[in-house]
Amino acid sequence: MTPRLEEVTPANFDAAIGIRIRPDQEHAVQPVVRSLAEAYVHPAGVAWPRLIVDDDRPVGFLMAFLDIDWYGDGSVRRSGLWRLNIAADAQGRGYGRFAVGAVAELIRGRGGRQLHASWHPGPDGPEDFYLRLGFHKNGETSEEQTVGVLDL
Structure with a gap:
């Protein structure tokens, strides 16, 4: 495995939006096209969308959020993983890690x-996945999702 991240560009846009997770996971994560739309409508530098490529094969998509005003009042700024979509046929191979x-x-x-x-x-x-990586639940929820933190 030799994965790398690529910026989403016009040249790989179709490959990015073509990433499909397993059907039983679709309720748990937004499709890539929605993530790219959200990246577009946020201020520059907040969203960091990337295509995950192994050799020349797109295997996933991630979008990080960078230094956002978490509560909207300036009291807390956070960064983290906003979206993670690993293609159905590429799951379990270390791309999420x-x-x-x-x-x-x-x-x-x-x-x-x-x-x-x-x-x-x-x-x-995907809670077990995140907990195995060292995340701990911080007791918060965001849009009915569990919030976890990984100390760096």
């Missing part, structure tokens, strides 16, 4: 000390 590690390095390089993520709760959600 790679993606979280890449976002952790990005945040660490910007002086951050925590990586935040949220996930769909329940037995069909």
Whole structure:
């Protein structure tokens, strides 16, 4: 496995929006096209969307959020993983772990000390994945999702 991240460009846009997760996961994460639309409508530098590529094959998509005003009142700024979509046929091969590690390095390089993520709760959600990576639940929810933190 030699994955890398690529900026989403006109040349790979169709590959990015073509990433399909398993049907049983569709209720738990937004499609890539929605993430790209959200990246577009937020101020420049807040969203960091990237295509995950192994060799020349797109295997996933991630979008980080960088230094956002978490409560909207200026009291808390956070960075973290906003979206993670690993293609159905590429799951279980370490690409999710790679993606979280890449976002952790990005945040660490910007002086951050925590990586935040949220996930769909329940037995069909990715909670075990995040907890195995060292995230801990902080007791918050965001849009009915569990919020977790990884100390960097």
